[in-house]
Amino acid sequence: MTFSLHGQAVSPGIAIGRAHLVSNAILEVAHYQLRERDIITELARFDKAVTTAGAELDALRSEASVPGAPAELSAFVDVHAMILADPTLSEGVRELIRERRCNAEWALVQQMQLVVDQFDEFEDAYLRERKQDIVQVVERVLKVLQGKARKIARRKASADDDLIVVANDLSPADTIQFKNLKIGGFVTDLGGSTSHTAIVARSLAIPAVVGMQHARPLIQDDDLLIVDGTRGALIVDPDLGVLQEYRLRKAELELERSKLRRLIGARAQSLDGEDVELHANIELPQDTERAREVGADGVGLFRTEFLFMNRDDLPDEDEQFEAYRAVVKAMGDKPVTIRTLDIGADKDARALRKRAGNRLSPNPALGLRAIRFCLAEPQLFLVQLRAILRASHYGKVRLLIPMLAHAQEIEQTLSLIELARLQLCDARQKVSRVEIGGMIEIPAAALSLGPFLRKLDFLSIGTNDLIQYTLAIDRTDDAVAHLYDPLHPAVLKLMAQTIQSAQRVLMPVAVCGEMAGDPRLTRLLLGMGLRQFSMHPAQLLEVKQQVMMADTAQLGLRVAKLLKLDEPDKIAEQLEKL
Ligand code: PEP
Numbered sequence: 001m002t003f004s005l006h007g008q009a010v011s012p013g014i015a016i017g018r019a020h021l022v023s024n025a026i027l028e029v030a031h032y033q034l035r036e037r038d039i040i041t042e043l044a045r046f047d048k049a050v051t052t053a054g055a056e057l058d059a060l061r062s063e064a065s066v067p068g069a070p071a072e073l074s075a076f077v078d079v080h081a082m083i084l085a086d087p088t089l090s091e092g093v094r095e096l097i098r099e100r101r102c103n104a105e106w107a108l109v110q111q112m113q114l115v116v117d118q119f120d121e122f123e124d125a126y127l128r129e130r131k132q133d134i135v136q137v138v139e140r141v142l143k144v145l146q147g148k149a150r151k152i153a154r155r156k157a158s159a160d161d162d163l164i165v166v167a168n169d170l171s172p173a174d175t176i177q178f179k180n181l182k183i184g185g186f187v188t189d190l191g192g193s194t195s196h197t198a199i200v201a202r203s204l205a206i207p208a209v210v211g212m213q214h215a216r217p218l219i220q221d222d223d224l225l226i227v228d229g230t231r232g233a234l235i236v237d238p239d240l241g242v243l244q245e246y247r248l249r250k251a252e253l254e255l256e257r258s259k260l261r262r263l264i265g266a267r268a269q270s271l272d273g274e275d276v277e278l279h280a281n282i283e284l285p286q287d288t289e290r291a292r293e294v295g296a297d298g299v300g301l302f303r304t305e306f307l308f309m310n311r312d313d314l315p316d317e318d319e320q321f322e323a324y325r326a327v328v329k330a331m332g333d334k335p336v337t338i339r340t341l342d343i344g345a346d347k348d349a350r351a352l353r354k355r356a357g358n359r360l361s362p363n364p365a366l367g368l369r370a371i372r373f374c375l376a377e378p379q380l381f382l383v384q385l386r387a388i389l390r391a392s393h394y395g396k397v398r399l400l401i402p403m404l405a406h407a408q409e410i411e412q413t414l415s416l417i418e419l420a421r422l423q424l425c426d427a428r429q430k431v432s433r434v435e436i437g438g439m440i441e442i443p444a445a446a447l448s449l450g451p452f453l454r455k456l457d458f459l460s461i462g463t464n465d466l467i468q469y470t471l472a473i474d475r476t477d478d479a480v481a482h483l484y485d486p487l488h489p490a491v492l493k494l495m496a497q498t499i500q501s502a503q504r505v506l507m508p509v510a511v512c513g514e515m516a517g518d519p520r521l522t523r524l525l526l527g528m529g530l531r532q533f534s535m536h537p538a539q540l541l542e543v544k545q546q547v548m549m550a551d552t553a554q555l556g557l558r559v560a561k562l563l564k565l566d567e568p569d570k571i572a573e574q575l576e577k578l
């Protein structure tokens with residue numbers, strides 16, 4: 001049956017392909033209705049999964065009987081085998097499958113919840129804790145049940161058709177792994193448009209829609225899907241007419257994209273002769289390939305925190321140095337802006353969390369994130385600083401510091417950079433001159449630029465966080481995503497003031513947030529006086545096209561008028577007219 005869902009368009013384009021459901025929690029399962037005639041097969045599938053899980057436990061039991069094996073292993077295997085054999089769990093599941101005509105995975109999780117809730121009532125703490133064993137047994141059976149789906153995913157990942165990931169939520173760490181897979185697009189039920197997950201989707205240039213609310217429970221593995229990443233729509237099981245229309249639109253988009261490639265060698269110059277620099281944002285060293293392909297003027301933002309994700313250890317100085325040097329060498333004589341670790345908020349690294357004792361910040365976006373974390377962990381920060389300084393010997397490196405708000409944070413950071421330099425000199429390592437810049441992404445920084453202008457070499461405006469912190473909107477929360485407004489007059493004023501103040505003292509200033517890569521906003525930013533943009537390579541040519549059609553002098557006058565407005569409707573109207 002065809003149906004469509006809507007969410008937030010975060011990465012444009014069209015993907016047509018088969019659904020691949022992923023769970024960040026194994027217990028998050030799909031729920032679907034069975035046809036009457038499929039009930040017997042589903043019961044048999046469940047029974048078979050229980051038998052396989054039992055056989056796995058038997059295999060574990062023989063391992064447990066080997067001399068030297070831990071005694072707890074045998075005890076836990078016995079408890080798990082007992083739970084698996086207990087009819088309370090399996091009979092309840094069978095009944096649910098029969099009566100509610102639901103899939104085995106869902107029935108199993110429902111029955112587990114029922115049993116676990118009863119355990120919560122027990123007075124005896126030991127018995128109460130046994131509920132964890134029940135969860136583990138259920139996970140074992142679920143893994144067997146879902147094994148088939150995983151095999152399908154592997155087969156499809158290697159085939160030519162698009163694979164569309166459907167998830168309740170994806171972390172930036174999950175999404176960055178798509179760089180090594182052939183993923184056609186993705187949709188999630190949660191998430192905001194400038195969450196790092198959405199940013200990674202744009203960097204992969206794959207269509208994506210987030211904040212869909214109900215996609216995960218309504219879609220089944222292998223459903224045919226159309227993701228319209230431009231309009232924020234997902235069409236499930238489309239009929240032939242719709243499918244053909246989208247195939248046509250997809251082909252048109254591809255044609256438009258290939259036409260844009262003609263601009264690769266062209267100079268990014270406005271009609272009135274203003275040169276504009278267009279740099280690339282990257283997450284991993286391999287992204288330099290795309291940056292070079294589209295002719296970027298350099299790397300304007302290397303989000304180094306992605307090197308720290310999806311691993312249990314921390315990259316040491318040599319490993320980091322190799323990664324930074326690879327980027328610097330790949331970019332030749334073009335500048336590479338390496339941003340120091342911006343971990344925290346939605347960007348999570350297991351090894352760092354473990355180091356902090358797995359302590360959860362009550363409000364991570366306002367907590368020990370980015371430079372605050374680095375200054376609290378100077379030894380770890382020095383490792384990164386040394387690695388970056390060592391890479392400077394191989395090209396033109398600029399060092400960018402995220403989330404600065406206080407003058408003393410600038411001072412402390414500069415002292416640590418100096419210390420790292422001295423340590424390298426003592427070790428007779430070669431280091432070249434490195435420009436040091438600060439991100440303007442907290443309103444306090446934009447409103448008190450003095451120390452930034454006096455102590456640093458350049459500025460880069462991080463509009464993603466500047467909007468988040470100015471409007472008090474969590475950029476990852478779909479519940480408030482409608483209030484996340486890049487055109488809010490307060491945001492525009494902070495940006496315009498920062499650009500003007502920097503230019504008054506001849507300090508280079510860039511925008512590296514998502515606004516810089518949105519071609520609908522290029523004229524606005526040019527009118528504010530911006531001449532350095534940094535964005536994902538996939539967006540660069542469209543922005544260049546806008547630059548080449550713009551008259552910056554005229555835009556300057558119009559944008560000055562727009563900045564005096566304080567009503568969103570009027571601002572939007574003026575933006576249309578720019
Ligand atoms: C920003 O905040 O605009 C920015 C570029 O940094 P990030 O998106 O990595 O927080």
Ligand code: MG
Pocket residue numbers: 402441462464465
């Ligand atoms: Mg930021």
